[in-house]
Structures are given as C-alpha cells and as structure tokens.
Amino acid sequence: VYGFAMAIALKYSRDNTDAKDILSHSFVKVFKSITSFDAAKGSFHAWLKKIIFNEAIDHIKQRSRFSNVEFEKAEEPHIESTVIEKMDEAEVMALVQQLPPATHAVFVMYVVNGYPHKEIAEKLKISEGTSKWHLSEARKLLQQKLINLKN
C-alpha cells in the first residue's frame, strides 16, 4: 500500500518532503473516513488513489498561482527522446520538478496521467487556454534545461 500510494504522491510533488505531506494528509483522511468506504463501489486501491489525487490537487492549488493566460499557437520545441532515454528515473523526475509549480502540475497531469486539458482545467479550476499555455511553457522550459545539460 505504501509503495502504491507513494508513487502517486511523488508524481505531483516538488520533492520528497512534499510527497510526505501529501501522503500524511491522505492517510489521515483514509483513517477518518474508512467507514464510508464501500467495497461494492470499487476496490480499496481505487478509493485510496482518488483520495491521494484529490489531496495532491489541493496541495498544488495551495502552492501554485495560476494566472489567467490564454494559449496562442506557437511552434513546439524539438526535444530528442534519446536524451531522456539516457537519463535515469531520478534525473528525469528532478528535471520535471524544476518546472514552476503550476506548470509542473499541468505537465504531469497531461503527460504522466493522461488527463485532457478540459479535465485539467476543471480540476485546477482554470481555463482550458491556461492549461494549454502551461503545457507549452513546460515544453519550452524542458528544452532549455536539456540544452543546458547537454552543453
């Protein structure tokens, strides 16, 4: 259970301390509302995942400022996948965690968890355009960081 929960928390965290806070609050919620869990509605893991995800979103909202910016179509930066392939998991995570909090949250939700912009906008209470802008910003920043690493 710990590994499963920690993997979810780590995706939305800026560092290990952040993940620890998300998990602590999530498990407190689990203990307090364990009586409301209904096995007929779904598995315990699905229920736990939902609680951790909601806690992570609350965490992101607290630490992030989502300014209302509208996305304008721009040229997508080119990043070679071989560069990422050569890096280990910890390095990739550290690279993504260097993104600004709001941009990091949108990038993880879109790329790692596969949420569409509409759903990201609903969960983070931002517009779809803002979500798209943050994704585009993440791509640009990652390209710059990778170029810096290469050099």
Added chain:
Amino acid sequence: VNQLLPYEQKIADKFSHAAIPDMADEIWANIDAELGSDTPGDDGGGNNPVSSSPSGTGLATGFKFLIVAVVTIAVLFIVRKRNANKVKKKDIPVAPAIEKNITKDSTVVVDSFSETPAKSGNKEAKTITAKPIVKDSLTKQVMPFNPSLVKDRQDSIATLPPVIIPPENNPTILKRDEQPIVPVKKGKGAKGIKDADYKIIPKRKDSL
C-alpha cells in the same frame, strides 16, 4: 487520449519506474501526530509500537471517576446540612401544654409572665394565658406556691396605664389613605424666558 511527443512518452515511462523513497516511518509519525491517538500499523508499514492503553478508555475512566466524586460530595453536603438543622431544632425549648399533663407530684416553675394554673383556686389567675414550663427534676429545688406573690404581681399588671384610642370622627387625625396628594410641578425650560423670546427675526444681509 493525449497525443504525446516521443520524449514525453519516455518521461511518462521514467515516472512510472521511479524509485520509492523509504519515508514510511516519518509519514506514520505525521499521521500519528495528526490523529492525536495511536493507530495500528498497516502492511506498508508503520513500525511505531501500539500503545497498550488507548487514550479513549483512560478518558472515559477519568470522567466516571469525576462523576462519582461529584455525587459523593453532593450527598455528604446534604447529609451534613440535615444534621445541622436537627441540632438547631433540639436547641429550641418547647413549652408543653400543662392543663392535662400535670400530675400531683409536679411542681410548676413560673417564669416572668407565667402563673400557676387553676390549681391555686384564684379566679383571676385563670385569666393569664402565658404557658408555664414544667420540669419534674426541679421538684425539690423550687419553692412552694405563695398566693401573696401572685397578688402583688396582679397589682403591678393592673397599674399599667390604659391605652388611649382616638375617636374615629376626629377631624384633626387623618387616615393614611385620606391624606391629600399635592403633585409637584417642575418648571419648564430656563427661568426668565417667555415664548415671545423665541421669535426669530432675520438679520439684514450685509453682502449682495
């Protein structure tokens, strides 16, 4: 499904295989502190020992003890108060009625307003209504009845000045309800100012 770029797919793969840091103990300590009570560990592993006496039971015991203590104190207070009332009642002397309870051997002790009963044969003495206190134990110590003493005392009673009651139709004496009530009026406003003084006369304008 989102269309991911090739490098983004690589990032997603790396994320899913990321190493999990061992922070179970720290997280469990946080949970423990936040819940404010000890909870049993799960499979993922809190290693903190489970307290043998849950704090909830201790709290309930303490509360019960407090209730018992309060009830005990209340009962003791009530019992003590009742005892105090009984002692006070015992201290007050009760004068028994003697007309029927007097025996031949009893002697009557007369206080300042008491008098012997009809036993003395004096008709005037019968009219005195004060009740005497009879104490059998003092039979030998009390002096025998002396009618001359009674006569002297009656004389002193007879010499009291008569009460003078004023006649009802006396005009100089007013009954409490008949006394006239004169309302006291308060003066209105400042003294020396009449209604005419309040008239406002517009001044001539200097300007314009």
